[in-house]
Amino acid sequence: MADDMNGLRLGTPEIVRWGMTEEDMPELARLIAKALRSNDPEAMAEQVASWRHGFDKLHYIWS
Incomplete structure (x- = not known):
């Protein structure tokens, strides 16, 4: 069985919860x-861990 390479799923709620913003998306x-x-x-x-280190606090969005 071949690997399905048709997409990449990103957990956008988790990205936001860790405090990433629109400005962080290009990186x-x-x-x-x-x-x-x-x-x-x-x-x-190591490079990814270094970048990810800046997102060390959870953020919640309240409506």
Whole structure:
């Protein structure tokens, strides 16, 4: 059975809950694209962890 490579699901509620905003999306997209193009995405772990370190508090949206 072949892997289904037809899409990528992102947990946008979780992204918002960790405090990411619209301004953070270009960097998130860049990291995702780089990982998808890489033959060794695990090699990016330190870079991703460093960026993710800035999102260390949970945020909730109240309506």
